[in-house]
Amino acid sequence: MTETSAEPVRPAAAPGEPVRRAARDGIALGLAVGTSGLAFGAAAVASGLSPAQACVLSLVAYTGASQFALAAAVAGGGNLIAGTASAVLLGSRNGLYGLRLASLLGFRGRSRLLAAQGITDESTAVALGQQALGRPGRAAARAGFLATFGSLYLTWNAATLAGALGAGRLGSPSSFGLDVVGPAAFLALLWPRLRDGRTERMVALAGAAIALVATPFFPPGLPVVLAAAAALGAALLPAAGAGPASAAGSPDGAPGGAAQRSRR
Amino acid sequence: MSATWIAVLVTAVCCYALKLAGLTVPPRWLAHPRAQRFATLVPVALLAALIAVQAVGRGQSLAIDPARLAGLGAAAAALLLRAPFLVVIVAAAGTAAGLHALGLA
Numbered sequence: 001m002t003e004t005s006a007e008p009v010r011p012a013a014a015p016g017e018p019v020r021r022a023a024r025d026g027i028a029l030g031l032a033v034g035t036s037g038l039a040f041g042a043a044a045v046a047s048g049l050s051p052a053q054a055c056v057l058s059l060v061a062y063t064g065a066s067q068f069a070l071a072a073a074v075a076g077g078g079n080l081i082a083g084t085a086s087a088v089l090l091g092s093r094n095g096l097y098g099l100r101l102a103s104l105l106g107f108r109g110r111s112r113l114l115a116a117q118g119i120t121d122e123s124t125a126v127a128l129g130q131q132a133l134g135r136p137g138r139a140a141a142r143a144g145f146l147a148t149f150g151s152l153y154l155t156w157n158a159a160t161l162a163g164a165l166g167a168g169r170l171g172s173p174s175s176f177g178l179d180v181v182g183p184a185a186f187l188a189l190l191w192p193r194l195r196d197g198r199t200e201r202m203v204a205l206a207g208a209a210i211a212l213v214a215t216p217f218f219p220p221g222l223p224v225v226l227a228a229a230a231a232l233g234a235a236l237l238p239a240a241g242a243g244p245a246s247a248a249g250s251p252d253g254a255p256g257g258a259a260q261r262s263r264r
Numbered sequence: 265m266s267a268t269w270i271a272v273l274v275t276a277v278c279c280y281a282l283k284l285a286g287l288t289v290p291p292r293w294l295a296h297p298r299a300q301r302f303a304t305l306v307p308v309a310l311l312a313a314l315i316a317v318q319a320v321g322r323g324q325s326l327a328i329d330p331a332r333l334a335g336l337g338a339a340a341a342a343l344l345l346r347a348p349f350l351v352v353i354v355a356a357a358g359t360a361a362g363l364h365a366l367g368l369a
Contacts, residue, residue, distance in 0.1 A: 084275050183336055
């Protein structure tokens with residue numbers, strides 16, 4: 001990890017090199033973030049979910065915010081229908097990510113059914129970050145996505161089981177600084193795009209502001225979904241017409257992608 | 265089947281369905297430049313929101329967690345120094361863990 005892997009400009013790397021680096025970044029992030037499955041497993045069982053229920057959520061739902069939301073609803077002895085609804089609403093974020101990832105990753109048929117399960121904040125950030133890290137192209141984006149998916153899925157599920165069985169008492173991930181790995185990684189992967197694009201900067205600032213302002217008024221997780229309004233606003237603003245927002249064209253030749261990309 | 269199991273299964277299946285739905289939206293729906301801009305900018309907005317909420321959010325309140333903020337600060341410093349991705353992450357986690365170990369946070 002000491003080599004100069006993420007130098008933004010490295011014109012003439014060997015063909016397989018970007019793919020290997022993308023995979024390595026994804027694996028490391030997945031391993032580190034996955035440990036917070038311990039916290040979920042412990043919280044789920046403390047809420048009154050069985051270890052089997054906690055594991056089914058991690059295996060099938062596989063999206064942290066929604067899982068915590070359902071556990072919280074069960075814990076409160078609250079309305080399970082409302083709890084389920086809020087968990088599903090939080091999951092809509094992954095659907096929005098999918099809109100972007102579809103053209104970037106280009107999975108079809110059965111591989112798409114599998115890839116869909118891999119969509120999380122982390123895998124999205126790594127897939128989208130590859131171009132900004134100087135590794136453009138579908139191969140690197142796919143490698144980053146799949147590596148994050150694989151390592152995070154395995155770690156998250158193993159940690160969920162361990163946490164549900166009581167391993168959470170051994171020590172919290174936050175004492176190892178692992179709770180800061182997620183936001184630090186998102187910052188690192190957004191960073192180059194924020195430096196380059198004015199539109200991206202505005203959208204990021206607005207998204208963060210919306211989420212913070214909304215935090216006291218909504219259940220955890222929802223403020224982040226509401227931040228999508230920042231993207232909606234920027235997309236609809238006529239003045240922002242030709243922003244450098246588009247980072248990858250559609251493989252299906254949808255108009256706009258290539259033209260906007262060439263603006264960089 | 266208990267009500268809790270039903271809630272668990274409905275949540276799990278719907279969360280997967282949402283992921284798949286996003287990934288299978290017909291390309292022509294996104295052909296409009298504005299739709300494409302929305303799809304492109306959504307991750308930027310959401311990831312920035314996540315950074316903010318995870319930095320200073322605790323449940324439904326805003327709270328300063330010195331270790332977490334210091335960790336993010338270390339990440340930002342590493343980014344300014346153009347450190348590789350993994351170095352950024354290790355700097356963030358190491359800083360936060362160090363402060364925890366020293367009992368400062």
